[in-house]
Amino acid sequence: MNYKMIGKFISRVLAIEAAFMIVPLLIGLVDGSRADTLAFVWAILLTAAGSALLGLLCRHETSRFQARDGLVCVGVSWIAMSIFGCLPFFLGGSIPNFVDALFEIVSGFTTTGASILPEVESLSRCILYWRSFSHWVGGMGVLVFLLGITSPGVRGSGFTMHLLRAESPGPDVGKLVPHMRDTAKILYLIYIGLTLLNILFLKLGGMGTFEALCTAFGTAGTGGFGIKNDSIGGYSPYIQNVCTVFMLLFGINFSCYFLLLAGHIKEVFKDEELRCYLGMVLLSTGLIAFNIRGMYETVEETIRHAAFQVASIVTTTGFATTDFDLWPSFSKTILLCLMFVGACAGSTGGGMKVGRLLLIFKNLRRSIHRFISPNQVQVVRNNDRVISEEVLNNTNAYLAAYGILIIASFIVVSWDGYGIATNFSAVVSCFNNIGPGLEAVGPTCNFGGYSILSKLVLILDMLAGRLEIFPILVLFSRRTWKR
Amino acid sequence: MKILIAGGGKVGAALTRQLSAEGYDLTLIDNNPEVLASTVNQYDVMAVEGNCAAMDVLKEAGVEDADLLIAATSADEVNLLCCLTAHALNKKLHTIARIRNPEYSNQVYLMRGAFALSMNVNPEKQAAREMLRLLQYPGFLHRETFAKGRVAIVEPRLDVNSPLKDPPLSQLPDIVKCRVLVCTVVRDGMASAPSGDFVLKEGDRIYVTAPNDTLAALLRNLNIISRPVKRVMLCGAGRISYYLADLLIKSGLEVKIVERDYTACRKISELLPRATVIQGDASRQATLENEGLPEYDALVSLTGLDELNMVISMIGSDLKVPHVITKLGHMESTPILNSLPIGSIVYPKELCSNTIVRYVRALKNQTGAAVAVHSIAEGQAEAVEFLVDKDTKYCGVPLKDLNIKKNVLVVCIGHGADIEIPNGNSSFQEGDTLILVTNGDHIIYSLNDIFQD
Numbered sequence: 001m002n003y004k005m006i007g008k009f010i011s012r013v014l015a016i017e018a019a020f021m022i023v024p025l026l027i028g029l030v031d032g033s034r035a036d037t038l039a040f041v042w043a044i045l046l047t048a049a050g051s052a053l054l055g056l057l058c059r060h061e062t063s064r065f066q067a068r069d070g071l072v073c074v075g076v077s078w079i080a081m082s083i084f085g086c087l088p089f090f091l092g093g094s095i096p097n098f099v100d101a102l103f104e105i106v107s108g109f110t111t112t113g114a115s116i117l118p119e120v121e122s123l124s125r126c127i128l129y130w131r132s133f134s135h136w137v138g139g140m141g142v143l144v145f146l147l148g149i150t151s152p153g154v155r156g157s158g159f160t161m162h163l164l165r166a167e168s169p170g171p172d173v174g175k176l177v178p179h180m181r182d183t184a185k186i187l188y189l190i191y192i193g194l195t196l197l198n199i200l201f202l203k204l205g206g207m208g209t210f211e212a213l214c215t216a217f218g219t220a221g222t223g224g225f226g227i228k229n230d231s232i233g234g235y236s237p238y239i240q241n242v243c244t245v246f247m248l249l250f251g252i253n254f255s256c257y258f259l260l261l262a263g264h265i266k267e268v269f270k271d272e273e274l275r276c277y278l279g280m281v282l283l284s285t286g287l288i289a290f291n292i293r294g295m296y297e298t299v300e301e302t303i304r305h306a307a308f309q310v311a312s313i314v315t316t317t318g319f320a321t322t323d324f325d326l327w328p329s330f331s332k333t334i335l336l337c338l339m340f341v342g343a344c345a346g347s348t349g350g351g352m353k354v355g356r357l358l359l360i361f362k363n364l365r366r367s368i369h370r371f372i373s374p375n376q377v378q379v380v381r382n383n384d385r386v387i388s389e390e391v392l393n394n395t396n397a398y399l400a401a402y403g404i405l406i407i408a409s410f411i412v413v414s415w416d417g418y419g420i421a422t423n424f425s426a427v428v429s430c431f432n433n434i435g436p437g438l439e440a441v442g443p444t445c446n447f448g449g450y451s452i453l454s455k456l457v458l459i460l461d462m463l464a465g466r467l468e469i470f471p472i473l474v475l476f477s478r479r480t481w482k483r
Numbered sequence: 484m485k486i487l488i489a490g491g492g493k494v495g496a497a498l499t500r501q502l503s504a505e506g507y508d509l510t511l512i513d514n515n516p517e518v519l520a521s522t523v524n525q526y527d528v529m530a531v532e533g534n535c536a537a538m539d540v541l542k543e544a545g546v547e548d549a550d551l552l553i554a555a556t557s558a559d560e561v562n563l564l565c566c567l568t569a570h571a572l573n574k575k576l577h578t579i580a581r582i583r584n585p586e587y588s589n590q591v592y593l594m595r596g597a598f599a600l601s602m603n604v605n606p607e608k609q610a611a612r613e614m615l616r617l618l619q620y621p622g623f624l625h626r627e628t629f630a631k632g633r634v635a636i637v638e639p640r641l642d643v644n645s646p647l648k649d650p651p652l653s654q655l656p657d658i659v660k661c662r663v664l665v666c667t668v669v670r671d672g673m674a675s676a677p678s679g680d681f682v683l684k685e686g687d688r689i690y691v692t693a694p695n696d697t698l699a700a701l702l703r704n705l706n707i708i709s710r711p712v713k714r715v716m717l718c719g720a721g722r723i724s725y726y727l728a729d730l731l732i733k734s735g736l737e738v739k740i741v742e743r744d745y746t747a748c749r750k751i752s753e754l755l756p757r758a759t760v761i762q763g764d765a766s767r768q769a770t771l772e773n774e775g776l777p778e779y780d781a782l783v784s785l786t787g788l789d790e791l792n793m794v795i796s797m798i799g800s801d802l803k804v805p806h807v808i809t810k811l812g813h814m815e816s817t818p819i820l821n822s823l824p825i826g827s828i829v830y831p832k833e834l835c836s837n838t839i840v841r842y843v844r845a846l847k848n849q850t851g852a853a854v855a856v857h858s859i860a861e862g863q864a865e866a867v868e869f870l871v872d873k874d875t876k877y878c879g880v881p882l883k884d885l886n887i888k889k890n891v892l893v894v895c896i897g898h899g900a901d902i903e904i905p906n907g908n909s910s911f912q913e914g915d916t917l918i919l920v921t922n923g924d925h926i927i928y929s930l931n932d933i934f935q936d
Contacts, residue, residue, distance in 0.1 A: 067524070161523055178485075178508040178529040388516055 001481070005065055006073045007058035009163075012150070013077045013142055014051035017084060018044050020137060021130070024088070028126035036124045039092030047084040070162025072480060074143060075471035078463055081142060082106045085134060094127050099452050106459045108134030110466035111350060113224025113318035113435030114426075116448040116455070121229055125210060128227045132214035135223025138466065139250070139348035140191050141167040148184030166471045170345025171356045171395050172387070176258050190257045191348070195220040198246045205239040215239075219246045222349040224318025224435040231320045231443065237304060240321050244304075244311045248281065251315035251343030253355070272383055273344050273355040277314075280354070284310045284338060288331045295327070309335065315343045316350040318435025325442035332438060336425065339432050350433030350465055352402065359387060359395045401469045406431055409461050413454045426450075430458045431465040484508065484847055485549040489535030489565050490556030491518040493812060494581060494606060497836040498553060502843060503528050505926055510544045536564040538572065546572050551846060553839060555581045555604075563598050570599045577601040577846060579839060583608070585725050585754070602842055606835035611726035613834060614808050617827050618715065618731070618781055620698055621806040622707040624688075624827045627857040628695070629868045630897040630916045636666065636692050636859060636866050639705055641683070646706060652689070653679035659704040661697040662904040665689050666894045666920040667864045672818025674863035676892050676922045688821070690859050692894040692918065694902040712780040712806060713737060718765035718795050719786035720744070720751040723810060723831065727783065728758050741765045741774060766791050768798050781806040784825075789814050796825035816861040833858065844928055853927070854916070864922045866894070869930040871915045876931055883907030886935040890923040893933075 021044045028037030086105035089095040095104055100116045107114045108131055120128065137145070143163050160180040165173045175183040195216050202212040214227045228234055232243055256268045268274065289306040296302045305322045312319045313335050324335060342351010362380045369376055380387045409427045416423075418440050425437030426447065436443040447458065464472040474480045484507050488495050491513040499522055503509050509528040512535040513519050519530035533540035535556060546552065552569045554562035559582045566578035579602045582591060591603055616626050625638040641647060646658050652665050667690040668677040683689070693701050715731055717724045720742035728738045732755065739759040742748050752760040763770040765786065776782060782799035784792035789811045796809040807826030814820065816830055841856040855868040871878065877885055882893060882905055896903045897916035903909055911917055919933060927933055 160527065175529055178510055178527070180527050182508075 002065055002069045004058040006069060007054045009073050010077050010080050011051045011054035012146055013081055014047050014084060016142060017081055018047040018051060024126040024130040027129055031125050033124035033126060036092040036126050039088045040126060042091050043087035046087060050084060065162060067162050068480060071166050071471045071474045074163060074166035074467060075475045077143060078467060082109055088130055094123055099455050103455045103459055105134055106462050108225060109138035110433050110462040111135050111138050111221040111223040112430055112433040112462045114430055115446050118446055118448060119229045120227060128214060131225045132217040135221030135225060136217040139221030140187060143167045144184045144187060147180050148188050168346060169468055170353055171359055172391050176255055186258055187254055190254055194249060201242045202239060205236060205242060207239060219243055220250055222250050222315045222317040233321045240304060240308055243319060244308045247311040247315045247317045251347050251349040253344040253346035255346055273358060276358060277344050277354045281310055281314055284334050288334055291331045292327055313434060314338045314341060316432055316434045320436060320443035323444050325438055339428050339434055342432055356395055359392060360399060363392050398469060401473060405464060409457050412457045416451050416454050427461060431461040433462060433465050487512060487544050487546060487549050487552045489554045491522055492557055493832040494555040494835050497832045498839055499526055499528060501836055501840050512540060512544050536561050536568055538568055541569050541572060549576060551577045553579045559584050559587060566600055567598050579604060583722055585722060604835050604838055606831040607722040608726045609834045610723050610829050610831035611730055613829050614727050614783060615730045617808060618712045621712050622702040627866060629855055629918050633695050633902050634895050634918060635695055635698060636690055638688060638690050640707055644706060647683055652677050652681045659701050661700045663691050663693040663701060664894050664904045666692050666892050667860050667922055669860050674860035674922050676890055714779045715781045716776055716779045717783045717785055720747040721785060721787060724785045725751055725754060728755050732757050765795050771798055776804060777802045779804055783808045785810050793825050800824040864920055866918060866920045867927055869917045871911050871913050871917060873913055876934060878912055879910050881908050881910050887933050888935050890921055891933045892920045894918050894920050
């Protein structure tokens with residue numbers, strides 16, 4: 001294991017994090033909220049010190065980097081980032097318990113949006129900004145950001161591929177252009193562009209700049225931290241619709257936008273994953289709207305709420321405009337199923353990803369065909385491209401790990417005495433980075449009531465879900481730490 | 484600059500390594516997903532799976548806005564078709580094809596026109612030429628020529644009795660009684676530019692710049708005694724053997740080829756009527772001894788297996804054959820190989836990729852590009868030849884007053900036919916040829932890059 005190289009990367013990640021904290025610090029200075037401003041000063045100093053110390057310890061690194069190092073690097077980076085990132089909450093006293101603060105920031109970075117706070121409107125603006133901004137950073141990934149701004153690697157720079165693979169969601173991660181730095185830059189430019197567009201549309205709806213920024217960050221990262229106690233429910237129908245559209249846009253594979261910009265419009269509309277994703281959204285919205293008919297005053301309102309909730313859950317954002325826990329069972333079940341599905345691969349959304357599910361279904365169909373005619377040779381295709389057996393095997397392994405982890409967490413969390421629906425939806429919601437669950441953790445409630453152990457388990461679930469399980473799982477394998 | 488490489492074999496891999504280190508946008512096309520996966524994990528390049536001669540695959544690799552295509556698959560015909568198709572998709576594209584079948588060697592110029600090739604490369608032929616150069620001066624382990632053959636950078640074969648053992652390297656010109664300059668020393672596998680008071684230890688290797696007409700004197704005064712090579716034994720009857728035997732026979736040498744496979748023996752004896760072809764297992768010492776190897780002046784191991792070549796060369800060294808050359812096709816050059824008794828090592832893929840890298844650099848800066856690039860000391864140092872043109876800075880300024888980058892050494896200045904090994908008072912003028920050696924990572928694209936500004 002190349003500890004020094006990993007240390008160097010973590011040192012840089014922390015340096016970037018410290019730089020990101022400067023904006024909330026400035027907001028705090030303007031607002032004059034003393035305790036939180038001071039907390040940010042200390043957090044920046046501590047993070048910068050941690051970065052400097054690591055950087056100093058890991059000066060003489062060699063650039064030999066293997067797949068294992070990439071996984072460990074990403075896993076440990078996210079944990080380090082979370083520990084330093086929760087300092088403003090903890091030091092400023094907005095969240096006095098350290099585990100609670102950690103839960104809140106992990107929920108931010110992993111773009112989950114699950115909160116332990118019963119209400120957020122009393123928080124200072126700098127804390128609210130940092131909560132929402134953590135979604136934006138976590139959405140595309142801080143290591144991808146790092147790859148975009150570091151100087152082009154001279155020797156053996158292919159190792160950056162391991163980092164991209166470990167941090168980007170999806171079964172088969174590839175580069176858009178030959179250079180990693182350019183790939184990372186393109187991804188972030190698309191991300192920034194869409195976020196700015198989102199802010200603009202929110203502003204046109206009459207939202208204040210600060211609220212528009214925070215809401216756009218929450219939407220872009222498909223996170224879901226609101227700055228109002230009733231999430232998006234109190235805003236105008238226009239703003240709710242803008243949010244619906246942008247949540248769906250951020251749930252689309254970013255390489256589709258790259259293809260669009262490069263002028264390959266046909267390919268984008270032929271993309272199987274995109275079609276499946278949009279079809280699923282339309283179908284679920286239709287079913288739910290039919291199911292909840294009569295609960296709201298107008299048809300427009302019914303469809304608006306149905307579409308918003310579907311978009312919010314399928315992209316794993318977790319905003320809410322209404323308390324869907326009051327909806328009939330059928331609608332809730334559909335939402336629970338959508339929680340598993342998640343957004344497209346290569347987007348900022350979480351969950352299992354539409355693309356991966358497509359592969360699992362196609363592979364299953366092939367297995368059935370094999371039972372019928374054992375000698376048939378058949379390959380699995382996606383967008384007319386043959387998918388290698390290795391990718392299929394990894395997808396199956398992912399599915400197995402996913403199932404086992406959810407069941408294990410479910411069992412641990414059940415100790416706290418909540419109902420089965422609450423516990424199960426809490427685990428599913430955290431693992432898939434959504435935010436709200438059902439019943440006691442529904443859209444109007446919070447995770448504050450769970451015990452410390454359950455919170456720690458849920459923290460790990462969120463990290464595992466965001467990083468697609470393996471970067472976190474390898475940290476628990478004894479073989480990883482062996483020479 | 485966007486470059487496509489078709490074929491991730493030996494040459495393709497060497498090119499990927501060199502060109503990605505120089506920061507170009509590389510896309511590798513190969514039909515083997517394993518090759519692609521391992522390349523993508525090592526280098527910052529993009530990979531496209533498929534047949535490189537197929538239009539869809541080329542389009543997917545982005546041929547329409549690429550600048551250069553290098554076709555280096557194992558089949559000449561595929562390479563040609565690949566270049567032809569790519570050129571039809573993008574008229575501005577430069578194309579380089581590897582064509583190595585001896586049967587096509589006479590029609591290369593014809594094909595260059597018909598297939599719109601910018602350049603063709605033949606690693607085997609290049610390797611054969613390199614080996615011929617070595618055999619012409621058997622006292623050198625390496626020999627690279629510059630300035631139209633007037634200057635050479637050589638690695639003399641140093642032994643325990645070398646007169647260079649005790650005095651510092653700065654006295655070398657006095658010892659060898661001619662104008663030479665040590666440009667690189669290799670100690671414990673690490674190359675560096677020597678200081679004047681550097682004293683050689685056993686196991687060190689040096690690279691020396693010398694005008695071509697002093698090479699004989701250099702050898703004589705270093706006590707490296709060598710008879711001119713008259714009889715050469717080649718093991719293996721592949722493409723390099725054919726090209727080398729052809730060159731050797733044309734220079735009037737006696738050639739014997741040992742090959743295990745009967746059909747290959749037949750074929751090469753049909754192509755080369757004046758060579759003696761023996762069917763036998765060259766890996767057995769008895770075969771080589773029966774064929775009279777101890778009486779030969781040189782042994783060249785050219786079979787398709789690197790390991791076998793090393794064994795054959797070791798047998799040759801053991802039988803005290805004065806000059807042994809080993810071809811290594813797959814292996815990367817590493818310091819470990821130099822400690823084996825296998826004589827000079829020739830890496831055909833490196834020669835070939837060096838040629839292509841030179842072309843790429845010339846394409847990048849149309850004016851002021853290097854005339855010749857050779858990597859020395861297992862790729863740790865690079866010798867580059869430039870032409871001084873009107874854009875070159877500091878013409879006429881003595882070298883000692885110039886601020887030249889660390890690790891860059893001006894090793895030769897050619898004023899027309901007159902070759903000067905420079906000292907602090909030397910200077911260059913427009914029209915001169917400069918040869919530089921860089922020890923280290925940075926690359927010199929144009930002559931003005933060497934100045935520290």
